[in-house]
Amino acid sequence: MRSLILLLSSLCFVGCAASQKDAEKINFTEVKENLRFDNTDIKRQVFDMNRDGKVDMWKFYTIKQGLEQDAPPEYVLIRKELDLNFDGRVDRIMYYDAKETLALEEIDTDFDGRIDRVSFYDNGLIIKTEIYSAQCRQIVIDAPSNEQVFPISTRHYRKGIFTREETDTKCRGKLETVTIFNDKGEVSQVGYDHTGDGIIDEWIRY
Numbered sequence: 685m686r687s688l689i690l691l692l693s694s695l696c697f698v699g700c701a702a703s704q705k706d707a708e709k710i711n712f713t714e715v716k717e718n719l720r721f722d723n724t725d726i727k728r729q730v731f732d733m734n735r736d737g738k739v740d741m742w743k744f745y746t747i748k749q750g751l752e753q754d755a756p757p758e759y760v761l762i763r764k765e766l767d768l769n770f771d772g773r774v775d776r777i778m779y780y781d782a783k784e785t786l787a788l789e790e791i792d793t794d795f796d797g798r799i800d801r802v803s804f805y806d807n808g809l810i811i812k813t814e815i816y817s818a819q820c821r822q823i824v825i826d827a828p829s830n831e832q833v834f835p836i837s838t839r840h841y842r843k844g845i846f847t848r849e850e851t852d853t854k855c856r857g858k859l860e861t862v863t864i865f866n867d868k869g870e871v872s873q874v875g876y877d878h879t880g881d882g883i884i885d886e887w888i889r890y
Contacts, residue, residue, distance in 0.1 A: 727759055740767040742774075749782065760784050769795050809844040820855035832857065845869075858882030 731741040745759035761784045766776040775795055779788040789803040798821070803813040814835035821833060834857040840848040849863045859882050862875040875884035 734770055740770055810841045813839040
């Protein structure tokens with residue numbers, strides 16, 4: 685998971701730097717009507733959402749697959765990047781599938797330049813969110829190079845509804861608590877691992 689996040693984030697920030705530089709030449713009165721090529725397969729559309737003369741949203745498109753040979757090209761949205769606090773740095777990245785349905789979302793919630801929340805979607809419905817903390821990242825920095833970053837909290841959803849949260853405050857990849865929620869969003873059960881082996885050995889029901 686760590687390598688995936690670092691790879692996606694590094695690709696994003698390299699691309700974003702180029703996008704920001706190119707965007708300085710954009711006439712914002714035409715920005716919504718024009719797509720610009722990044723290369724032969726990708727087009728980019730930029731926006732100035734708060735009208736301060738700086739790009740704060742990027743949309744990336746690729747050629748739709750399965751078109752007939754002589755058909756004109758059609759483009760589908762594959763990624764959207766947002767600068768939520770208008771500091772010139774991307775804080776939210778959204779990845780889309782072939783149907784332009786949200787599949788993966790990465791967010792830097794504290795605006796420190798690092799992704800700390802990753803959400804996974806199925807048919808546009810959220811199924812899981814992983815939350816990473818600065819504490820966990822520091823543990824990895826001080827650990828051997830092959831150390832993996834584990835989320836401090838993992839939230840699970842069923843049909844888009846929050847049903848379960850697993851915590852790992854020591855970032856070891858082992859469960860410490862599991863909280864189960866009912867259909868009303870109320871806590872129904874909490875499980876605890878008292879031995880540190882990652883196995884829940886006590887359940888309390890409410």
